[in-house]
Amino acid sequence: MSVWQGSAPIPLHTRPADPIFAHGVRKNFFRDKARRLNPMRQAAASHPASPSMAEQPPHRTRRWLRWVMEITGACLLFLTAAVVTDFAYFVATLQAEAPSPAVRADGVIALTGGSDRISEAFDLLTEGRAKRMLITGVNKATSPEALSGHTAAGAEVIDCCVDIDRNALNTVGNALEAARWVQDKQFKSIIVVTSNYHMPRSLLELRRVLPDTTLIAYPVISQNLKLDTWWTDPTSIHLLVSEYVKYASATFQLRVEQPTLQAMARAD
Template sequence: MSRTPAHEPNASASAAPRKKGRAVIVGVVAVVVAIAAGFVGFLSQLHETEARPSRSADGIVVLTGGSSRVSDAMELLADGYGQRLLISGVHPASGASDISRSLTDNQSLLSCCVDLDRSAVNTRSNAAETRRWAHERGFKSLIVVTSNYHMPRAIVELSHAMPDIALIPFAVVGDKWREEPWWANGATVRLLLSEYVKYVAAEVRVRLADAGLDFMRETTDSDSLAPRRPATAQAN
């Protein structure tokens, strides 16, 4: 009776690691493809040119952090697209005078129709403070002003925070985006990849919250001892 030499591995035993290795490779490739497909889907949501909102709204909110966001929002307010404007995420050390110096053509609007939110520190708290502001004023529709690359995540957070309010996006397109393709600039590529990761994280958190698994609960209006009204630009 023939025997397998002691120095030769059993065929079935050697095949198992190869199958496991192939499974790992297939899994990694599947993850990479899914991430790439998701990134392409994210890019497809980004506007390459600015377009006026399809209709007016009760109010306008602009999320600070990108060039020309506030000036574009002020133009929409001046053109009658909303009754009031909330500038969300204003630095605590900044006052109305700092904003007015950069918006010399809209001094009267700053005095009558602009509110400043200095509490928000990220997109999620932007959404919480916007919800508070909109509900206090009885607004049912808002034009959302932010950069095109930030708009998908902003809409995820805002729509989750206030599903009862209609959101109309106005995406601000920066000069770099206009001047060259995004893939030709390393800084823009890094920005988009970073924003995509944040967008996916926001989507996952919101879906888990909708399923009753909110591990990072945001303070709601009812949790506050007293309602906080954003300061008017005139009062600062």
């Protein structure tokens, strides 16, 4: 062991016996050695932790945050899996083939949104599958003559057996107008004609307002929807996803738009 004096070390054994000096050298040497071996301990000694830090160490806080993140990730994963599964079930319930025309009911309801829907409903009416027909959601600019072009029977069948609703603005409005029509005619069974991708949401809204009426689905196969290979067709993907979102919103009754012109007028 040696000490520094000037520019060269002087061995301790060459210095005269000095107990105070020797004690100071040994104390400084061991303190410097301890600082080099455990710098974190020295830092902790020079900066004592606050009472809150002592009660909750940093590693415990990190563990709590990690636990929250893991629970959140698991919930998001479960929610994603549930939505994907429900979407797959929604697509699987859509019919890819036209139903049998051998159906009968008191009335038939055609929900506007495609010319094929009205044509199919007219066919059911002229074949005697129903007594009367309601076309709901007809635009104000659409004349009865334009509607008669969807059937070979012409204007005669419209005059005798067809009612036209121009009040409904969406599927909820269609259901409300259909309920008024069914109650007015005192019908017990109804054939519902709409596109196959639109049928689940239509039946959902109709069952809410017509719980005691028998609803017979008559889906019309949409030409824009390829159910067999929908995942390869961008148009089909967009159509199915948008309709599924609307169907999910209708399930929880998340509605923003007014259902009918009368409701809109009252809101204004």
